[in-house]
Amino acid sequence: MKIGIVLYPTFGGSGIVATELGKALSKKGHEIHFITYSEPVRLGELRKNIFYHEVRTSDYPLFKFTPYEQVLTSKLVDVVKFEKLDLLHVHYAIPHASAAYMAQQILKDQGIKIPFITTLHGTDITLVGKDPSFEPVINFSINHSNMVTAVSESLKKETHELFDIKKEIKVIPNFICLNEYKLDNNEFYKRRFAPNNEKIICHVSNFRKVKRIEDVLTTFEEISKKTEVKLILVGDGPERPRLEKISRKSDFKENIFFLGSLKSTKEVLNISDLFILPSSKESFGLSALEAMACSVPVIASNSGGIPEVVIHEESGLLNEVGDTNQMTINALKILSNQ
Ligand code: GMT
DSSP: OEEEEEOOOSSSHHHHHHHHHHHHHHHTTOEEEEEESSOOTTOOSOOTTEEEEEOOOOOOTTOSSOOHHHHHHHHHHHHHHHHTOSEEEEESSTTHHHHHHHHHHHHHHTTOOOOEEEEEOSHHHHTTTTSTTTHHHHHHHHHTSSEEEESSHHHHHHHHHHSOOOSOEEEOOOOOOGGGGOOOOOHHHHHHHOTTOOEEEEEESOOOGGGOHHHHHHHHHHHHTTSOEEEEEEOOSTTHHHHHHHHHTSTTGGGEEEEEOOSOOHHHHHTOSEEEEOOSOOSSOHHHHHHHHTTOOEEEEOOTTHHHHSOBTTTEEEEOTTOHHHHHHHHHHHHTOO
């Protein structure tokens, strides 16, 4: 099939899942067309049957806000028509689902039929989508998608609670290719952070408020009072400057490393002993799945879809959102158990 994939090309989980799905489908022989505003970070080398179409916006003095959705819609019409696509798969409802619906209607007018699948990833529903300024458009475009998927049972439930959805929502959990997450202990890399073989705690995210990274810092402080540990924080986002400021005042500041955004997290995960994900909202938690694929146990909050991913007392330990005391107890329990 010829499939158009619409996504956010950034480090966010929805973009990573969409890119990896496209790459895997291309290996099965499908022709994949990524349609977005910049090259997806996880795309890597372009293959024979993978194409990237850039959605270019232009500034016009009249526009206070550049109308990305219209430009995307026009690009979808163009790509579907000239590449003869069979299907569009849009990741993240805003504004991709409504752009796909609009493109579908324009193409219908020209005698071209194009179905589209919408995959709901989380914040498009739980944070942004429920905002009244988006709600009617999201509701409409979900109901008019030819198929709708959500990344966890929890997200499906929340979508039904927040919107009036008539369409069936199929749950397809996030996934990763295990062949790419083989255990690989790079002692040389590990010594760079932990020269005396100290335990390493890791957190990966886009540094937004919803990730509650301050809880990671608090927990790390408490653990550090009991045992020598190192903390690696991977990612970047609006919360980073504030968190850096806090960590620079810490008695353990020498043991905290902010690495910024990394295209691949498996090298860091492979030298880690524990992964922390204390989010207040998390529809799935792809980063936790990546950690577990590298055999790293997870401590996390029990919010949203996390309990579907990290099984309490089996592949990790869960706690109530914000309970840093319990997180410290859980972390010490795991770190002291070989
Ligand atoms: O984690 C983020 O904030 C990024 C966000 C996104 O939309 O890219 O991730 C969401 O989608 C991921 C892939 O389906 C999920 O694994 C994340 O749990 C989800 N994030 C939230 O719900 C906060």
